Amino acid sequence: MIRIKYIDQNIAKILVNDPDPLNMVRARFLAQGLSSSLIVLLLTLPSFYIHAQHLLFFRSVLIIVAQVGLIWVLLKTPKWKLVAHLTCIIIAVLIWSNLFIFLQGIKIISLQFMLLLVVLSYYLLGIKWGVFYSLLSILFMGINFALYGQAAMLTIHNQIEVDNYSFLIVFIFNFLLIIYIQHHFFYAFNETIKQLKIKQEEEKKLNEKLQETITISEQLSKAKTNFLSTISHELRTPLNGVIGMSDLLLLDNPRKEQEENLNILKFSANNLLNLINDVLDINKIESGKVDIEKIPFSIHELINSIFAGFKNRATAKGLVFTLDCSNELNELGVIGDPTRLTQILNNLIENALKFTKDGKVNLTIKVIEKNSKNIRLYFCVSDTGIGIPVEKQELVFESFSQASTSTTRNYGGSGLGLAIVKNLLELHQSNISIQSEVNVGTSFSFEINYTLFDLNQNIPIEPNNKSIENMDISGLKILIAEDNQMNTLLMRKLLAKWNITPDFASNGADAVEAFKTNDYDLILMDIHMPIMDGYEASRTIRNYGDTVKSAVHIIALTASVALDVRNKITEAGINDYVSKPFNPEELRGKIEEIASHKSV
Template sequence: MTYIFEKIDRVFSHLIFREKDPIDRARIKMLSYILILYPLFTGILILAYLITGETLHLIRVVFVFTGTLSLLAVAYFTHAWKLVSHVVLFICGLVIWSNLLVYVQGIDLETVQCIWLGCMLSFYMHGSKWGWIYSMIYILPAVIFTAFSSDRLFNLGINPTDQSQISYLFVISYNFLLIIFLHYYFFKEFNRNFLSLTHTKNELKDLNSKLKLSLSEVEKLSNARMEFLSTMSHELRTPLNGVIGMSNILLLQNPREDQEENLALLKFSTENLLSLVNNVLDYNKFDWNKVELENVPFNLSALIKNNFYSIKQKAQKKSLQMVLEIDHKLKDVSVVSDPTRITQILSNLMNNAINFTENGTVSLCVQTKDISDGKMKVHFIIQDTGIGIEPNRQESIFEPYVQAASNTTRHYGGTGLGLPIVRKILGMFNSHVQLESEPNSGTKISFDLELDYEKLPVSKTLERLKGVTDLGHLRVLVAEDNEVNKLVIKKTLEKWNIVPEIAGNGAIAVQKLEQENFDLILMDLFMPVMDGYEATKTIRKFKDPTKASIPIIALTAQFDQKVAQKVLKATMDDYLSKPFNPDDLFKKLNTIANRKVEVYT
């Protein structure tokens, strides 16, 4: 018998192994046994009824025989085993009803067996919901018949339709065996799965008991660390935004020479602090794989120049000569990559070169290589005449919190995270650092970046507006809850003759936009009552299409790739991280102004 069932399992294996649930696999096996064995059973009955001349029974059994063969074909060639099982249960109901109305006109043993078999099979095949439905379909007719039957409740004989004793005995014996088999098989499968799950559970329990303490501690430490860094990112950048922002504003207000020197020192120190904070926060993000590269178009030549000239003042204070060489092929080229991470690479390497060079030269050379098919390999070289690095220390300086010598931090400062961050970012670009250095002879660091590129279009509108600093025609709504940040943004915008409207939270910003017209919204992300995300979603649902499509630039001190994705998903147009560079804000505002000019020209 086991051999027969194994053969049946092989025939239906393509259906069985498509199911991941072991209970569903057992259901398919059980259905396949019924569909294969029933034609044999009904085939024997057809011969018996032909011999005995029991025409009425012969008609029903031929119907069941052909129906079972059809269902067998459907189940084999399709995956509709659930539909086939419903049809089987429907046929079982027809047998019960035909017994009550035609063949027996009462309730005999065969009818009771069919009710029992149908109820059991419906629960096994489809669970409790369908089990109850089919059970009611099978049982209610029998109960109703019994309630209205006055002469006899049960007919265990073979009247009123004549049927031979042998065929009747064969039918009820087969039904009993099928019922017993289904109970046995489903119990066996249930028991096997239960034992397997119990065994697996015990193994996992033992393993979990061994790892539970260590994993719990690691998870707590990880969560606490990431939560702390997330909080610190926002809490540190917010006051730094105020200091740097006010320094920029005061420098733009024509200070006296002595004031300008003090403000420049204040700005330099604060930006240096911001760089250190960013390095600590960013390295932990890299360490936990929380960083992804962006892909946005930008002018690489302009980015390099901005980075170079932003730290040139630092070099001039040490009387160092700064040299910049950029391949002319990059002048009118737009590359698609991550400008923030490229800036981070250049900033860390250039600052390192200046920090460790007391006299001489620091140079940045950018060359193009292998330009073809919309891709460009760019070669960067940062070289200095500084203290150099001993050969046995050159590899270790790329490890976190390690510097070239034990007294490096005391003499030159730094966290020891700049070069490890550079290596991690370059790894994301599928690149690596090449280092050449000798003690007291300087250091040369080079790397390659393969970037997608395209020629920049010539924009007459941009040329016409180049050098324009008066953006007073723009109506700007600022959503910001921090008082210092409000003051910084307000004074920054006023330098370009913009008089902003200030809203203390997202809800007020939405209300103001409903009442007035604006050209742009600067939206802080984290505010009480209604944050920037929710305010943006509300604005985008405005009935007025002009207000619904207003440009929105997100401002946030807690900025990373996830925040950037969330900002864009919230249908904001752009974003700036705090502390922001006024030049970066001006460029974005100027872009909005250009769009307005293009509309009217």
Template structure:
């Protein structure tokens, strides 16, 4: 069923009915039937009994009309009206059941069924059960209680049959109506689920598209700013370039936070499991955040337990870094004077399994007990004045909380207003023997390699990124060819040999994945096996799988760090040498 057709269905009476409207319609029907049945009794009282019993019939009719009017005028008291109607019907059941002239006839049994319908549909399971048991008990009690009422005169057969027929019609319509309401709303819920799924997918597609469109120009902005900063610029120009680069990186952080919180909420973010050097990771974070703290005139203290030094662990280093960067970044932001500390210590060790506490403390403004309950919610900060003074979206701690929970831990907080804040969490981490990072350290010690011998083809359609990459390659003494779409890549590959293709994923005419698939089918093995690194601004959860499945060897997210790209180029140069 199409969503538009489904929406039309929702608007039909059965699917769009609220419970209150349904209850009002049900009891309007029943009370209207009472008016009709009262008319039958009034007719019989006047024409067969000289008016005897007409008062009871008139009371039934008038009471029913009054209740209909009151419920229509004041629908919010529907529950009280239902209770009254159900109790009145139960009283009618007992009056008939214990009457000498009537007893447990068809009308009495119909009245019990109406009690069940009214109580369950109108008052819910609890009261429905209570009133059903009370009404149904009459069918048993008449065998044990000898008392009987007098004064109720049975209707003649033809009028009694009409009375019974009216009751059956009311019972049938009630069930048909509530069946329609129930199943209509069930279908409406399914349709709403479809619409929500479509909306969620549309949101994901929108974020993915916007990510690509925002990250692509940011790649050239951050990259060119970095190149200019490395030039011999005067102090004023350098200050302005630092502001430009800082602002662009701030925008990138915001984009990443929004995308991460969306992934976390959708349950699509997964942790990696790879060996990494905790020493290298923490030293890198410490050096980076020490510089940021010093810029604000703060001291930065870094302590790592001796038991952790030169140890490698299995886990997700990028997400652990993200958590620590967020916590330390927040601490620096909300501390005007004093110090910020990163402390890592072993809480327990059992063989190769370590319980490690990561703690970030500051001497900042602190957080009140009330606000401590809110700071981990998305888009929340301690106070509105905090947001005005310090800025930010309030996403950082929400991401931290969910990432730490994905690690199987819990983020904890100690703070007092004006007395600083301490965030900490304990991670269970498995030590591994692999000496990760040694090769990287050795490469750094040897200095930068000469990349001029690399034959590179850059596939990129964004002119600013092309300009940035040309300037970067010029500094690295690389002479690269440029293709603006996948078709041009294939044409240029026919006429030249390359050590490496830097392939943008999104290009006109033929995109990077389609071009790669065509390259892998080439008859010449040296051309078909060319090393391809994807350059992508996409944040799709499946990007790595898609890159590998189409035949690419590696990928870099835009905007990338210059060191990341250089490391991959040097690795390719190293592999060529062997």
């Protein structure tokens, strides 16, 4: 059968929206069959004309014209079923017209057409029409035998050369058998197609429900993220006032009992801040918003800094805190994420100190494997604390879970520390291992692969929270854009201790107007303000006509911890930012840096 690419492409284009792929196959089969038979008819037409077979000639011409029309309908419209019916009717007409053209009986060609009609009707139009056109064929045979009787059988006998009676029995049986096979096969085939359609519909509905569920889940996740960002901002803003005022009062040389009370207040506020940060961290990790950085740093310096930070806390609690660090790491530089490694170790050490009443906590770091390019390091934090039962050891790595319901009451905490550690290590393609025995102690260990780095190259220095030098910054002209009255009072008191009298603006629009009428060395810009926020105010300042004036240094003071806050700050032209609650020494360090550039 001829396969014409043009025909296939046209039918595919016309039936592109047909939900049943079998219909396209049927239409293509029909078009190819009509095209093939058209060529055959065109080739036989001269023979009929030469041998003066006028009836066959004119019948062939009519069929050719009909086929051309049918092919045109197939290629221009989706009415392939109509074409299939008309094709079956043409074949039936061919069969029945043979009664008048071949009066001597049934020709083999008629039998072929009959079988063709049975097959086409079943496969193109289905069971009901298959039965109908099959009955037409049977009726044709019956009429032939009724009209011509013995002559019909003799005609077949002369063509087939078989016994008349035997031929009649076998012929009828075979013909009925063919019809039965076609009927039975197509029935099974049709049932299979129906089942597939049902499955497709079910799958479509399931996919729609799944997509709907995914959409709802994404909306809930986005809503959760926005909620956490908003509630965090609302919590961090008053915390900034509490911690800031505690710092200011501690700088006023309070009496001993006052200092003790202030330290308790500050400690409690910092615990609340740590809880907020943990919730936000686990949300960032679960949202896939945390990426592992690839920057060079010194393992030795980082570990010693962490150790020094916890040493005093351990001593104050009466614990021995030891460091077992391989000497091989002293001059070793690696490329990785020092911030996330610090976060992992901080969480593990804080846990160890929290759950150890007496005894010791140990931090161990050693080299497992090393070559010219890479190094594999082993980290372990062990303690002599309360321990974790075997059946609870997997539970402690789940968010908001602890080994016992009494743990929170006795030791505090949110149950997020180890969940954060586990997730951060997974981002490092690593896992955490635990060994613990109740009332004996616990050890957490993990391994991380790093790329080696030459420490003789320049390593970016992370800013610390300590003032770079005790320089005079009283001459700086500073504008503070802040809408919260508590924070305004805090900033006024803090800067007064540094002999700075700043100007204040209660929103971004007022800040822009103050900027236009005054010359400032620094603008401390809150992000969330009424009328005009800090982003828009900063962009307006950067677009000001005076390029020297518009280059004023801007530091964002924000309680926002939205995942894209850094990008937005950079895009707005803000030079730097300090998160609320902020450490006064961190802010002073940044101000002193600006003052030093001004003096130069």
